[in-house]
Amino acid sequence: MPLEPIALLPAVVDLPFREGYVSSTIYVSLYVSVTAVTLSTLFSVPVAIVLGFTDFPGKQLVKSIINTGMGFPSVVVGLLVLFTVSNQGPLGPLDLIFTTEAMIMSQFVLATPPITAISLAAITGVSENVRDAARVLGGTRLDVALVVIKEARYGIATAVLAGFGRAISEVGSVLIVGGNITSAEGISKTRTLTTAIQLEARQGQYETAMVLGAILVALVLVVNAIVVRFGDTEAVNR
Amino acid sequence: MIRVSNVSHTYGDESVLETLSLSVEPGEVLGIIGPSGVGKTTLLRILSLFVQPSEGTIELDGRAAWSTDESERLALRRQIGMVFQEASLFDATVARNAEYGLRVRQPWSERIRDHLRSILGSSETAASATEALDVVGLSQKLEQEARSLSGGEAQRVAFARALAYDPKYLLLDEPTSDLDPRNTGLIEEAVLEARDRDIGVVVATHDMHQAERISDRVGVLLGDGFTEIGPTEAIFENPTDERTRRFISGELVY
Numbered sequence: 315m316p317l318e319p320i321a322l323l324p325a326v327v328d329l330p331f332r333e334g335y336v337s338s339t340i341y342v343s344l345y346v347s348v349t350a351v352t353l354s355t356l357f358s359v360p361v362a363i364v365l366g367f368t369d370f371p372g373k374q375l376v377k378s379i380i381n382t383g384m385g386f387p388s389v390v391v392g393l394l395v396l397f398t399v400s401n402q403g404p405l406g407p408l409d410l411i412f413t414t415e416a417m418i419m420s421q422f423v424l425a426t427p428p429i430t431a432i433s434l435a436a437i438t439g440v441s442e443n444v445r446d447a448a449r450v451l452g453g454t455r456l457d458v459a460l461v462v463i464k465e466a467r468y469g470i471a472t473a474v475l476a477g478f479g480r481a482i483s484e485v486g487s488v489l490i491v492g493g494n495i496t497s498a499e500g501i502s503k504t505r506t507l508t509t510a511i512q513l514e515a516r517q518g519q520y521e522t523a524m525v526l527g528a529i530l531v532a533l534v535l536v537v538n539a540i541v542v543r544f545g546d547t548e549a550v551n552r
Numbered sequence: 553m554i555r556v557s558n559v560s561h562t563y564g565d566e567s568v569l570e571t572l573s574l575s576v577e578p579g580e581v582l583g584i585i586g587p588s589g590v591g592k593t594t595l596l597r598i599l600s601l602f603v604q605p606s607e608g609t610i611e612l613d614g615r616a617a618w619s620t621d622e623s624e625r626l627a628l629r630r631q632i633g634m635v636f637q638e639a640s641l642f643d644a645t646v647a648r649n650a651e652y653g654l655r656v657r658q659p660w661s662e663r664i665r666d667h668l669r670s671i672l673g674s675s676e677t678a679a680s681a682t683e684a685l686d687v688v689g690l691s692q693k694l695e696q697e698a699r700s701l702s703g704g705e706a707q708r709v710a711f712a713r714a715l716a717y718d719p720k721y722l723l724l725d726e727p728t729s730d731l732d733p734r735n736t737g738l739i740e741e742a743v744l745e746a747r748d749r750d751i752g753v754v755v756a757t758h759d760m761h762q763a764e765r766i767s768d769r770v771g772v773l774l775g776d777g778f779t780e781i782g783p784t785e786a787i788f789e790n791p792t793d794e795r796t797r798r799f800i801s802g803e804l805v806y
Contacts, residue, residue: 443640450600451653451713452630465643 392487436469
């Protein structure tokens, strides 16, 4: 009896993933990182403005903490978020463990220090003369702050990009708090591109790992290209 | 009228100005001359209500600026324009720079609409901004990016930016010290144009000849106060104070 060739296919070619696996993994990766970076930007830029505009005792300490945060190991962040959202933790009742929300929390913590520090550098780089000009032309404090954000916009864009780069390429914390879970049908629940690569490589599925790796690199490249192009348009005007 | 009475100012222990008084009327140019570092900039920052003096009072048309609340002071501040030694333009087009003072005086709803229009590229430059740029001879460069201007052009835009919202008083801090003779001439003409619009102008300068050319009155700032203040001709032709005489004749060098 002749064998149906299609039935043999998995055994011969060994299709690396099931339908929906890659797209759902990309979706989870982007959803978690974009949300975390957006929230972090909304938090970090105002903090950077306050740090850039005001003097208060302990300001140097705050800046040191932020700078330390830039090099903070992601697995430790993951561990701290895990304690926070675990049953005994302060956020235990919310039942966030092994959810994308918990992953967003840990990426928020990871992305905030670089976004704040780079935005702060951009904001303090805006000439004091320009701030004075805004004020002397009749601007309120809010107007001056808006002028500074506008003058520092490329630096802030770089900061957001750096935060996104850290968030999307990070493995340790999302693995700990997310759990790298897929549904029985192979659809990602809390599996990101990075944790999928880690798992596939460990299982010896090197082709799959490399395909996923290429997708991750391509994603980061696309985001960078958008920002670089945006910067180039500016350079043309310059 | 801006009236400054018995103003003293110190930075830490260092006294910069001491019991100094002056007044500026609409439609006159008051030149403040003196060597670098004598406190001309401090005086202008006090006049612009940017800095509160350590002692003394400033009145704008009879209203004391520092014994009132913040919003009242903002209203007073908005009658004053100031140009710094450096142009300090915003990273935007010439037109957007010139319109800045007008924009911050608009209600937020109008500002947001204006911002959307500028993104869509359908905004029109406010007439008074174009007119102010015309005074400094730059109304043909509306859409040019400010950062592509030469130093002299940038300073002229800074002047137009302060003139555009039609202030009652205009304070200029060494406005031409970095400029070539042509741009200096254009700024000086613009100062006289502002005077003709009944604006009271204060020009701080270390260039005595410039003060003599454009001022109706001159104050000579030596040490931490005026050695003399009065009509330009009287000060230059016939100074009563010995230090003023020596400064003007170039004998007194700081």
